[in-house]
Amino acid sequence: MFHTILCDMLEIRYPILMGAMQGAGKPRLVAAVSEAGGLGVLPTFGETEADLLRQIEETRALTDKPFGVNITPVGRAFTEKRAAICIDQRIPVVTTGLGDPGPDAVGAMRSHGIKVIPVVPTVRHALRVEAEGADAIVASGTEGGGHVGYIATLPLVPQVVDAVKVPVVAAGGIGDGRGFLAALALGAVGAQLGTRLICTPEAQDPGWYKEMILATNEEGTIVSKALTGKTTRAFATAEVRAYEEARLRGLSGEELKPFERAVRQGRKKGEDYEGARQAVVGQICGMLKNEGDIKPVAQVIEDMIQQAAELARRTASML
Ligand SMILES: Cc1cc2nc3c(=O)[nH]c(=O)nc-3n(C[C@H](O)[C@H](O)[C@H](O)COP(=O)(O)O)c2cc1C
Structure with a gap:
């Protein structure tokens, strides 16, 4: 269900990416997302190289499924060192956070078979990372948690979809099946989730x-x-x-x-x-209201897919 080009590209069951979450996105959560059929992604911003290596090892101990690493491009040296670790560790997918990873780091990772998926807040940034060789792009609206731009997901995603040739994933403000289906309706091939995944038992936050x-x-x-x-x-x-x-x-x-x-x-x-x-x-924190909303990752993802399917059927019956 909802099998898109992203599922083939990343070898995942559902077109759902975990947004990297510095502080919140630890190995247990990353592994749980991958086990549930999405793609878990480890953060590297604020983590030392040793932390990253340890977290890759910990995640591998928890899942055999593919997972990715996120690099926040806060400078050329930082980006290239983290990219080298991802190459060495045979990480299949790298997402990059707010900022420009640069053509050298993108080229180096891609030449080793890594799929590179930058996160962008505008069409201008999308065109730049596409020219650098991005395999896909996450268009992230201002509704999301963490580093964001000023354009909302609803106007941003279709404008990025129209501007680039590579597949686009929507992020920012997606909290349930309604948001997931809306992302696909906007032309995205999948959704990236951040805040929703914090309200799960697998997220090891205070x-x-x-x-x-x-x-x-x-x-x-x-x-x-x-x-x-x-x-x-x-x-x-x-x-x-x-x-x-x-x-x-x-x-x-x-x-x-x-x-x-x-x-x-x-x-x-x-x-x-x-x-x-x-x-x-x-x-979307306004959509998460009580203890009952803290659900295991697998249930969050299954509920999202089922709700989206039901909504798609209802919408189709209106035609
Ligand atoms: C606690 C937290 C930490 C985040 N840290 C990062 C990060 O290190 N790198 C990054 O690219 N994005 C980061 N983000 C953004 C997420 O990856 C994702 O794009 C965003 O949360 C999507 O919007 P949503 O929160 O509405 O789902 C963070 C978001 C949150 C909530």
């Missing part, structure tokens, strides 16, 4: 992360540079709101520093400190 997602509605997120210096969708905590209000009042970079510190110090202090709860999350 408990407060899931609790905070359940307690947050669709108005409870904000795009801000306060967390990483790049536009990032996160919980709209008092600290992040204070930073954004100060920025809108026109404070200079220097004057914004204390506000930025209030956000970033909190991130370092650990889970028992209230301020640590400066975390990234997507707008």
